[in-house]
Amino acid sequence: MVLRIEIDATRCMGSGNCSFWAPGTFDLDDDGLAFVKDLAGDPEDKIILSGQGCPTQAIAIWRDDERIV
Amino acid sequence: MTSTSQPIAHWDPMEQFAADPRSVRDPHPELARRRREQPVAPRAAWGAAGEVQGYELYRFEDCAAVLRDNETFSSESIRAGMSAVMGPYPLVGMDEPEHRRLRSLVAQAFRHKTLAHFEDDLVVPVVDEMVDEFADRGNAELVRELTYRYPVQVIAVILGLPRDDYEQFHHWASAIISVAARPMEAIRSSSELKQYLVGVLDDRRSHPRDDLVSDLVAADLDGERLGDEEIFSFLRLLLPAGAETTYRATGNLLFGLLNDPVQLDAVRTDRSLLTQAVEEAIRWEPPLLITSRVAVHDAEIAGTEIPAGAQVIPNIGSANRDETRWDHAEEFDLQREAKPVISFGVGPHMCLGMHLARMEMRAAVNRLVDRCPNLRLDPAADDAHIHGETFRSPTQLPVLFDVAA
Ligand code: HEM
Numbered sequence: 001m002v003l004r005i006e007i008d009a010t011r012c013m014g015s016g017n018c019s020f021w022a023p024g025t026f027d028l029d030d031d032g033l034a035f036v037k038d039l040a041g042d043p044e045d046k047i048i049l050s051g052q053g054c055p056t057q058a059i060a061i062w063r064d065d066e067r068i069v
Numbered sequence: 070m071t072s073t074s075q076p077i078a079h080w081d082p083m084e085q086f087a088a089d090p091r092s093v094r095d096p097h098p099e100l101a102r103r104r105r106e107q108p109v110a111p112r113a114a115w116g117a118a119g120e121v122q123g124y125e126l127y128r129f130e131d132c133a134a135v136l137r138d139n140e141t142f143s144s145e146s147i148r149a150g151m152s153a154v155m156g157p158y159p160l161v162g163m164d165e166p167e168h169r170r171l172r173s174l175v176a177q178a179f180r181h182k183t184l185a186h187f188e189d190d191l192v193v194p195v196v197d198e199m200v201d202e203f204a205d206r207g208n209a210e211l212v213r214e215l216t217y218r219y220p221v222q223v224i225a226v227i228l229g230l231p232r233d234d235y236e237q238f239h240h241w242a243s244a245i246i247s248v249a250a251r252p253m254e255a256i257r258s259s260s261e262l263k264q265y266l267v268g269v270l271d272d273r274r275s276h277p278r279d280d281l282v283s284d285l286v287a288a289d290l291d292g293e294r295l296g297d298e299e300i301f302s303f304l305r306l307l308l309p310a311g312a313e314t315t316y317r318a319t320g321n322l323l324f325g326l327l328n329d330p331v332q333l334d335a336v337r338t339d340r341s342l343l344t345q346a347v348e349e350a351i352r353w354e355p356p357l358l359i360t361s362r363v364a365v366h367d368a369e370i371a372g373t374e375i376p377a378g379a380q381v382i383p384n385i386g387s388a389n390r391d392e393t394r395w396d397h398a399e400e401f402d403l404q405r406e407a408k409p410v411i412s413f414g415v416g417p418h419m420c421l422g423m424h425l426a427r428m429e430m431r432a433a434v435n436r437l438v439d440r441c442p443n444l445r446l447d448p449a450a451d452d453a454h455i456h457g458e459t460f461r462s463p464t465q466l467p468v469l470f471d472v473a474a
């Protein structure tokens with residue numbers, strides 16, 4: 001089951017925490033803001049860890065219709 | 070050079086523990102009691118205008134909520150405390166929108182190169198050079214011979230300073246880091262360092278190179294540039310923010326591993342465990358235990374009224390051992406389930422150097438384990454322990470190892 005991930009660009013402060021824990025899934029663009037490059041680029045637990053660890057709660061994650069982060 | 074150099078060997082890292090007046094050997098039992106009985110504890114605190122009412126927080130959720138809510142809880146008090154040594158723009162003590170502008174500009178320079186390049190070209194050579202000095206001796210005292218020294222040198226290398234200036238740079242760094250013990254010397258060193266950096270900045274402006282100072286000069290965000298004073302404040306902030314923390318954190322990681330030969334062996338045979346080991350070390354014993362904020366309006370934390378103007382002090386060391394979040398939280402266990410910690414803070418001020426710090430810690434342990442076979446704590450070690458209440462790190466790390474024939 002692939003997760004749905006959304007990043008709120010107005011909240012992201014470019015910490016790179018998400019791309020540290022799930023480098024296959026998140027990356028930073030030229031402005032230093034995070035984007036999703038592959039919805040299933042890492043094991044699910046790492047993606048969830050990235051979402052939970054976001055310092056500004058810019059990452060939202062859903063499994064089916066349930067918001068899990 | 071503006072001041073006389075003294076040999077690095079003259080420094081006593083332990084002096085900094087004397088600077089921590091509340092210094093105790095093990096604050097954790099008392100922190101655990103407060104998490105249970107008094108999670109928001111009134112205490113005296115010092116603001117820009119003298120003594121103010123303060124509240125120290127001990128539970129993970131409360132600490133994280135305050136650090137995230139930068140609209141209610143301002144970082145200005147940190148700036149007030151730091152300006153004498155760091156100059157007017159210490160990133161860590163600035164509020165929005167000023168903070169975001171400055172952070173975006175300096176972050177550009179930090180992102181410029183990949184950390185992989187930093188690791189092999191900058192960090193590993195610094196560690197190796199220090200290990201060279203004791204590798205054929207079969208013993209070492211790792212605090213004085215490695216952990217205390219290498220993060221400062223890494224910063225000197227990243228700044229692109231000439232080799233001949235490293236020792237002087239170490240000296241300024243040491244004095245600035247010891248600000249609580251010897252404030253006048255810290256202020257003097259900081260102004261000497263600034264004069265020195267004026268020269269470095271001028272040089273990079275006319276001769277840009279592949280280093281952090283050149284990147285800061287070139288940083289540009291839709292036409293916004295860094296002012297000179299912003300650059301000087303930022304560069305000086307790197308010493309307490311980037312060197313002292315990393316030196317203590319590396320010591321704590323080594324202490325955890327050396328005191329548990331089974332976990333050290335696990336890391337020795339599977340280096341991929343080092344990522345977890347670093348995370349667990351900074352959870353178990355973060356190098357910096359507290360930071361502070363000021364309530365800009367009346368607020369409430371876990372049922373306690375916080376009046377506007379009060380200082381709020383999240384205890385990161387306590388938050389990281391919150392038993393409602395971690396099982397057997399008091400133990401150093403690198404197999405535990407990964408969960409975000411707040412050792413690097415959280416919210417808009419989350420540590421800018423965390424990727425560098427993690428990499429430096431991994432690189433130091435990797436090279437030590439590679440080059441010092443059978444690395445172990447010296448059984449004759451006289452009461453080596455992790456010490457301190459505001460900052461924590463080992464008093465000493467005497468080790469033995471086999472010398473390659
Ligand atoms: C294990 C090592 C380190 C630890 C535990 C650590 C911890 C922290 C913490 C807790 C904060 C947030 C303070 C607050 O919100 O009040 C912070 C901010 C900061 N750290 Fe680190 N740090 C480490 C290494 C580094 C390194 C290596 C650098 C740079 C070379 C660095 C540069 C900074 C800067 C510039 C800030 C201010 C960020 C901002 O205000 O936006 N740190 N660090």
Ligand code: SF4
Binds near residue numbers: 007013014
């Ligand atoms: S962890 Fe959050 S703030 Fe940091 S880069 Fe990712 S989305 Fe942005």
